[in-house]
Amino acid sequence: MGPQDEFTLEQLRTLLSPQRYAHSLGVSAVAGELAKRYGAPVEKAQLAGLLHDCGKSQSKNILLNRVLEFGIVMDEVERCETGLLHGPVSAKLAQEMFGVEDEDILAAIYYHTTGRAHMSLLEKIIYLADYLEPQRSFPGVDELRELAKEDLAAALVQAMDLTLIRVIERGLLIHPRTVAARNWLLE
Ligand SMILES: [Fe+2]
Ligand SMILES: [Fe+2]
Numbered sequence: 406m407g408p409q410d411e412f413t414l415e416q417l418r419t420l421l422s423p424q425r426y427a428h429s430l431g432v433s434a435v436a437g438e439l440a441k442r443y444g445a446p447v448e449k450a451q452l453a454g455l456l457h458d459c460g461k462s463q464s465k466n467i468l469l470n471r472v473l474e475f476g477i478v479m480d481e482v483e484r485c486e487t488g489l490l491h492g493p494v495s496a497k498l499a500q501e502m503f504g505v506e507d508e509d510i511l512a513a514i515y516y517h518t519t520g521r522a523h524m525s526l527l528e529k530i531i532y533l534a535d536y537l538e539p540q541r542s543f544p545g546v547d548e549l550r551e552l553a554k555e556d557l558a559a560a561l562v563q564a565m566d567l568t569l570i571r572v573i574e575r576g577l578l579i580h581p582r583t584v585a586a587r588n589w590l591l592e
Contacts, residue, residue: 413455413503420459420498429455431538432531439530443557446527453513453531456503460494468494475501482580489580492518520565520586529561536564543567562590 418426436454440447462468465487472479472490475497483489496515499505513531516524520532537550537560545567553560565587572579 413452416502417455417459421461422463425458425461428538428540429458431540432457432534435538436530436534439534439553439557440527442554443526443530445530449507449510450527450530450534452505453510453527454534456495456499456505456510457514457517457531457535458491458495459503459514460496460498461491471497482578486578486580489518492516516582519580519582520561521582522585522589524586524589526557529557533557533561533564536568558590562587565590 417429421429433451433454436450437447439445440450460468460471462471468487468490471477471494475494477490477493477497479490492515495517496511499514500511505511509525509527512525513527516528517531517535520528524532533553537546537553549560549563552563565583569579569583569587
């Protein structure tokens with residue numbers, strides 16, 4: 406199964422709102438471009454981008470049901486910030502529903518909401534593509550898009566910093582994996 410597979414696209418369309426489906430296509434395209442630039446497998450990046458939010462349902466109940474169904478163990482932060490769970494749930498759905506077995510693709514989907522220390526190239530690409538896809542607009546987005554073409558790690562740190570600022574402003578919990586990812590990138 407490849408990213409352009411008609412069946413994959415149709416399946417995904419039934420899972421997501423039109424807006425999130427369009428977002429997923431955008432992430433897939435940007436991930437493919439970054440993969441080309443940084444020497445990662447392009448098709449893997451496109452597929453990971455396409456499926457990264459496949460478990461992001463509009464309903465919290467459906468999300469939590471899938472967490473139970475898949476036997477995903479929530480940590481303390483995920484218990485409070487249940488939105489973070491769409492990473493692990495999407496990875497499981499990518500495996501069960503879309504037949505993805507590639508560990509790197511599954512990890513890129515699993516960790517796209519938080520990042521983690523020792524992220525693979527593909528994980529970095531998906532995190533950043535999610536942040537920079539064409540529908541995203543925030544002050545500085547064009548500069549960050551340019552930086553992503555020149556220095557993947559620097560762009561990633563900046564994306565994480567902006568995410569952390571948002572999380573703090575909204576009074577939410579910070580996931581320790583994001584702190585670990587940022588420290589690792591800065592070291
Ligand atoms: Fe997501
Ligand atoms: Fe996303």
